[in-house]
Amino acid sequence: MISPTWDPTLYLRFADERARPFADLVSRIAVPAPARVVDLGCGPGNVTATLLDRWSQARVLGVDSSPEMIEEAAALARPGLEFVQGEIETWAPGEPVDVIVSNAALQWVPSHLELLPRWVAALAPGGALALQMPTNAGGGAARVFRTVATGPRFADRLTAVAESGRPSASGGIVRPAAEYVDVLARLGCRVDAWDTTYQHVLPGDDPVLAWYEGTGLRPYLEALEPERREEFRAEVAAGLRTAFPRRPYGTVLPFTRTFVIAYRI
């Protein structure tokens, strides 16, 4: 597993912006009344809980490997909504599932393309596999992380992270939308896929740093000795201020995401 330690509080600082793609994905799932719904990589559970707004009769299960995230999510559990700690890679349902959702999680799972056949087989006929992954890993913020990480002050510890194919580093884990269409259509699914670039307008000082501290910057920070983290953060913050200048109304962070919904026929 390559996912770092998660901090639900940091992650939830941009809860609205992070919930939007989940809502956009779920609104497009054409399964009228699913009985069983699973959210793989459910995180703190706040967006998982909204699945019951859409499908009030469903039994919803959130699965996540992070004990910190599952502890946060557990507070939201109620009849029809459960959370369990578990790995996406080994998850397998005991009975067919009507909807499998995975939002902003598979960029941490390098083997996810190989897992698609197993997930399609786990669907009931007419069921849907709905995925959303960030695809802007090669964008401005990632370039800043890489430049600082491979520069003279941090290369000793961070070159390996920058080159490891982690989400913020190379973007190699999330594939172009066409590749998911190809794999899933060959499995016999009807596929609906698209990319969307959100223009997030973020308030406050260094909001892009704050955004990535909750996600893609974590592998770098964790690889550094604690006493060097502040220096790294400061250098990254300076680079991000240049790449994403503050305007009178806020800081614009363009963020591209890939959406894929595959229906088992």
Ligand SMILES: C[S@@+](CC[C@H](N)C(=O)[O-])C[C@H]1O[C@@H](n2cnc3c(N)ncnc32)[C@H](O)[C@@H]1O
């Ligand atoms: C960016 S968060 C997304 C959380 C939630 N789906 C949302 O949309 O807000 C990614 C989540 O994926 C989880 N994750 C990463 N790799 C995982 C794995 N191999 N198995 C299970 N969960 C994983 C992390 O623990 C984290 O909670």
